[in-house]
Amino acid sequence: MxxxxxxxxxxxxxxxxxxxxxxxxxxxxxxxxxxxxxxxxxxxxxxxxxxxxxxxxxxxxxxxxxxxxxxxxxxxxxxxxxxxxxxxxxxxxxxxxxxxxxxxxxxxxxxxxxxxxxxxxxxxxxxxxxxxxxxxxxxxxxxxxxxxxxxxxxxxxxxxxxxxxxxxxxxxxLNHRFAPMPDGEARAVLTRANLPADKGSMLLHVGGGQWYKNRVGIVSLYAAYARRCAQAGTAPLPLLMVGPPPSGAALQAALASVPAGAHVIFRQGLDQPTLVAAYTQAAAFLFPSLAEGFGWPIVEAQACGTLTLTTDEAPMSEVGGPSAFYVPRLPYGASVGPWAETAAETLIGMLALSGAEREHRVQQAQAWASQFNTxxxxxxxxxxxxxxxxxxxxxxxxxxxxxxxxxx
CATH class of the missing domain: 3.40.50.2000 (Glycogen Phosphorylase B;)
Incomplete structure (x- = not known):
């Protein structure tokens, strides 16, 4: 042609x-x-x-x-x-x-x-x-x-x-190959980047600073999760936000609501191996966008075997398939608090899965993501x-x- x-x-x-x-x-x-x-x-x-x-x-x-x-x-x-x-x-x-x-x-x-x-x-x-x-x-x-x-x-x-x-x-x-990185290699890559390195040692978000990425909602969700951990007497996992530094009064207010003992890490410009390592080692991937063109990070996370929480609206639900965990879209003009509490319940349920349940979800996610990697x-x-x-x-x-x- x-x-x-x-x-x-x-x-x-x-x-x-x-x-x-x-x-x-x-x-x-x-x-x-x-x-x-x-x-x-x-x-x-x-x-x-x-x-x-x-x-x-x-x-x-x-x-x-x-x-x-x-x-x-x-x-x-x-x-x-x-x-x-x-x-x-x-x-x-x-x-x-x-x-x-x-x-x-x-x-x-x-x-x-x-x-x-x-x-x-x-x-x-x-x-x-x-x-x-x-x-x-x-x-x-x-x-x-x-x-x-x-x-x-x-x-x-x-x-x-x-x-x-x-x-x-x-x-x-997918523009690059995404697949689980061997544990030893992933630990070494993340250690060099001064990031949490153990398997299941962090929560992860990947995205820019655009309005539809819902970064205020993500941090508010994390704060609600951390408060529940404090009530249960357990230590919350840190949240790694791969994207630009925080800006805007609303996001700063959300960060101020994160309780003591919980940590939000902002990191920009990760290279491909470090990004794959972060996906591989994350306990869960958070992507509750208000809207998306496609939602690449959902597929990237699933291809790396990471349990994914995203929004129950297309295209996120279309891309996430049957293995993702879904939360409602944050309504326009609504207080973020009730939404964050509901989403935190979903996250805690994801983290509480048994080994067999988690492995089933991971295999299902990788099989689903394979259609985008061919x-x-x-x-x-x-x-x-x-x-x-x-x-x-x-x-x-x-x-x-x-x-x-x-x-x-």
């Missing part, structure tokens, strides 16, 4: 989507496909350094100058070229190839849902609402989508009016691409020497 991939420009400071585009490029090239990457280049943005003005200059580069330049490139690309948008946020570019074979990868619609008032925890400015409408108007002109989860598929239907039959669901693959996503994407080309009148089984699919 000839595959032309649209991705975010580097000046937008997006890391995950350019990384996703490079992953697609490398995987498709390794399979013998001809791949090109296309994005806006800094023209106006190059000369403007003031932060607010630079943002608007970037919009000029993306939405005025790039379409004009790409139309010239488009005339040079064969008609059997498949155009792939690595993110639905590139929607304003979709009209450029609306009459050519194309696919849009849809990751999550959190920004659009926020702009439409569906997520009150994340209010959106007037300009932000207009920007999301502009993006939606663009990708609504696309004909085929690949969603990373059933939740994203449902959101495309509900918030963008995309017909279900135009959306294929292909779950993400490289199946790339084959799933390519299968959808082939369908799109066939629908456009090109045969997937007739490949010319230069890698292009011959027309029927």
């Amino acid at each position: 000839r595959i032309a991939i649209f991705t975010h420009p580097p000046f937008m400071n997006s890391q995950s989507m350019p990384r996703f585009a490079r992953m697609l490029e490398e995987a498709y090239t390794a399979r013998g496909h001809t791949v090109s990457l296309h994005s806006a280049v800094p023209v106006m943005r190059r000369w403007i350094t003031h932060p607010k003005l630079a943002k608007w200059a970037g919009y000029v580069d993306q939405y005025l100058l790039f379409p004009r330049a790409f139309r010239k490139t488009l005339r040079t690309l064969p008609p059997d070229t498949l155009f792939v948008f690595c993110d639905q946020a590139l929607g304003p570019w979709c009209p450029l190839v609306a009459d050519r074979p194309h696919v849009v990868h849809a990751h999550d619609l959190l920004a659009l849902r926020s702009a439409l008032g569906d997520i009150p925890e994340n209010p959106t400015s007037a300009t932000g609402k207009a920007y999301q409408r502009y993006i939606r108007q663009g990708f609504q002109q696309a004909r085929r989508f690949i969603a990373i989860s059933r939740r994203t598929q449902d959101d495309l239907i509900r918030f963008a009016g995309i017909p279900r039959e135009r959306i294929s669901v292909v779950y993400n693959d 490289g199946a996503a790339i084959e799933g994407y390519l299968g959808v691409y082939m369908d799109v080309l066939r629908e456009a009148g090109y045969r997937d089984n007739a490949v010319s020497p230069d890698g292009a699919i011959k027309p029927c």
Whole structure:
């Protein structure tokens, strides 16, 4: 196949989507496909350094100058070229190839849902609402989508009016290999990092500082757990928060509520071996997010054999499967205290499992997580691409020497 991939420009400071585009490029090239990457280049943005003005200059580069330049490139690309948008946020570019074979990868619609008032925890400015409408108007002109989860598929239907039959669901693959680390190796790795090293010696959370990570809820949950330990005369496990340092009055207040003898450790920038070791040695993994695009850490923890507590809403419940332990979503505007007490009960129940019960859950979790660790996503994407080309009148089984699919 000839595959032309649209991705975010580097000046937008997006890391995950350019990384996703490079992953697609490398995987498709390794399979013998001809791949090109296309994005806006800094023209106006190059000369403007003031932060607010630079943002608007970037919009000029993306939405005025790039379409004009790409139309010239488009005339040079064969008609059997498949155009792939690595993110639905590139929607304003979709009209450029609306009459050519194309696919849009849809990751999550959190920004659009926020702009439409569906997520009150994340209010959106007037300009932000207009920007999301502009993006939606663009990708609504696309004909085929690949969603990373059933939740994203449902959101495309509900918030963008995309017909279900135009959306294929292909779950993400893990970006790295996650599996239990041998105990001795894990202990050594964590000891070098000055972190709790014994098996079952800590609770763990992995996540950024975004509003939907619910870090206030996690620390409040931990405080409730620690108070119950004090009442029972037992020592609470420390909580390792892998992510940015604490900030904001609400999180500081939650930390102040943690009783004496309990410890919350914040650590940022763990390398891959240390992260795997932390997953392996943790007694439980806490991930009660308010929302997620996918919820990678849930799968990572389960693949490492760690019991996982997460939110009983999609996509967390979709990704966590039957082996995860679930708590309700923290309601908007509600006091965190009652929710934290309920979640702490669930955590204490997880930690109290017998050896046999725990082993059963661990094996179930690892079996579930294995579906995300097989490289199946790339084959799933390519299968959808082939369908799109066939629908456009090109045969997937007739490949010319230069890698292009011959027309029927």
